Amino acid sequence: MSDYAIEISNVYKHFGGVKALQNINLNVKRGAIHALIGENGAGKSTLMKILSGIYIKDGGEIKINGKTVHFTNPKQSKEMGIGIIHQELALAPDLSVAENIFLDDLSFGGPFINWKLLNKKAQEALEKLGFHIDPKMRLGDLSVAYQQMVEIAKALAKNVNILILDEPTAVLADPEIDILFENLKKLQASGVTIIYISHRLEELFRISDTITVIKDGATVIELDPKTSTEDDVITNMVGRELQSLYPAKTPCQDIEMLRVSHLNRKNLLNDISLSVNKGEIVGLAGLVGAGRTEVARCIFGIDKFNSGEIYKDGQKLRLNSVVDAMNYGIGLVPESRKEQGAVLSRSILENMTMSSLDKITPFCLIDHTKERQLGE
Numbered sequence: 001m002s003d004y005a006i007e008i009s010n011v012y013k014h015f016g017g018v019k020a021l022q023n024i025n026l027n028v029k030r031g032a033i034h035a036l037i038g039e040n041g042a043g044k045s046t047l048m049k050i051l052s053g054i055y056i057k058d059g060g061e062i063k064i065n066g067k068t069v070h071f072t073n074p075k076q077s078k079e080m081g082i083g084i085i086h087q088e089l090a091l092a093p094d095l096s097v098a099e100n101i102f103l104d105d106l107s108f109g110g111p112f113i114n115w116k117l118l119n120k121k122a123q124e125a126l127e128k129l130g131f132h133i134d135p136k137m138r139l140g141d142l143s144v145a146y147q148q149m150v151e152i153a154k155a156l157a158k159n160v161n162i163l164i165l166d167e168p169t170a171v172l173a174d175p176e177i178d179i180l181f182e183n184l185k186k187l188q189a190s191g192v193t194i195i196y197i198s199h200r201l202e203e204l205f206r207i208s209d210t211i212t213v214i215k216d217g218a219t220v221i222e223l224d225p226k227t228s229t230e231d232d233v234i235t236n237m238v239g240r241e242l243q244s245l246y247p248a249k250t251p252c253q254d255i256e257m258l259r260v261s262h263l264n265r266k267n268l269l270n271d272i273s274l275s276v277n278k279g280e281i282v283g284l285a286g287l288v289g290a291g292r293t294e295v296a297r298c299i300f301g302i303d304k305f306n307s308g309e310i311y312k313d314g315q316k317l318r319l320n321s322v323v324d325a326m327n328y329g330i331g332l333v334p335e336s337r338k339e340q341g342a343v344l345s346r347s348i349l350e351n352m353t354m355s356s357l358d359k360i361t362p363f364c365l366i367d368h369t370k371e372r373q374l375g376e
């Protein structure tokens with residue numbers, strides 16, 4: 001049998017004029033944790049969707065455990081023991097956590113759903129991973145990070161011998177990432193082959209046996225994390241030498257811009273105070289569920305707080321709605337962009353201008369010339 005769980009050669013995939021994948025070559029050793037990295041749009045998710053049967057490749061060859069395959073639907077991929085944790089959450093918000101975890105086979109092969117058993121199995125799947133989530137909860141009532149944990153539990157509740165994780169940690173905090181990594185190491189020890197996609201370089205060096213860099217739909221290089229550096233990865237990823245990973249910080253001014261003072265929101269926020277100077281970037285750190293999102297939502301007028309004050313430029317704000325916050329010149333990029341930040345069925349132009357309708361509607365109707373100018 002081949003030493004490789006996955007062998008991909010010269011695979012390509014086009015979407016109309018978009019050459020998402022041009023020439024991908026990737027060999028993943030059986031039992032390895034193999035990391036993929038590349039800039040946004042490099043083609044990582046497209047390749048993983050081909051491996052999981054969601055997209056059909058246009059050409060090239062894929063072998064799984066030495067056997068040539070051509071998946072035309074997800075079922076074929078699942079039958080080969082391939083499991084995937086998608087970058088975009090693929091869960092049903094109106095179903096319970098337990099139903100989501102076992103959606104493929106709610107009755108475990110039987111004619112009826114045994115709810116007690118279903119919830120018990122889901123509880124076990126979650127506990128095995130160290131995630132404390134009530135399996136009976138409606139999925140949509142969980143925050144994105146908890147939903148991500150359900151997604152992980154869902155993939156691992158099945159017997160997989162190849163597990164793909166497409167940026168699983170984007171919304172997780174360090175302690176949850178530690179738990180995830182412990183579980184990945186356990187899976188690896190039991191013989192599972194893992195493909196791990198992340199933009200966080202330190203994670204790749206921590207967890208992976210091999211790193212493959214993808215750029216513009218083609219593989220650039222395979223690196224050994226033991227003998228290469230973060231700089232090597234970045235240089236190959238962007239195709240040129242970088243002076244520094246982050247741009248130099250511009251010192252902020254000594255003028256207070258925003259002050260949050262003794263903010264309280266029942267059961268969620270307890271005496272939160274912070275101060276932000278003009279031009280300053282302040283990070284809010286904390287565990288999932290600690291209240292970071294809630295602070296932001298209060299500042300942006302989405303949620304009411306029970307006591308405390310928020311000042312901007314020394315002026316006390318009266319925040320009764322999002323419109324009030326926007327009128328004070330406050331903006332928010334929400335945690336869950338797809339649900340809360342954008343209207344996916346509308347155009348990019350409409351999405352860009354919908355928060356400034358007053359600028360493009362001189363007489364109650366949208367002036368499309370103005371709309372285009374603003375968008376451009």
Ligand SMILES: Nc1ncnc2c1ncn2[C@@H]1O[C@H](COP(=O)(O)OP(=O)(O)OP(=O)(O)O)[C@@H](O)[C@H]1O
Pocket residue numbers: 015018019020021038039040041042043044045046047087
């Ligand atoms: N269904 C689709 N239709 C048309 N173009 C697509 C489709 N899916 C992906 N693309 C395009 O293919 C290219 C590769 O996208 P892909 O999502 O695979 O990148 P990625 O490496 O996963 O990026 P990211 O790091 O942002 O997740 C992009 O240019 C993207 O716009």
Ligand SMILES: [Mg+2]
Pocket residue numbers: 044045046087166
């Ligand atoms: Mg992607």
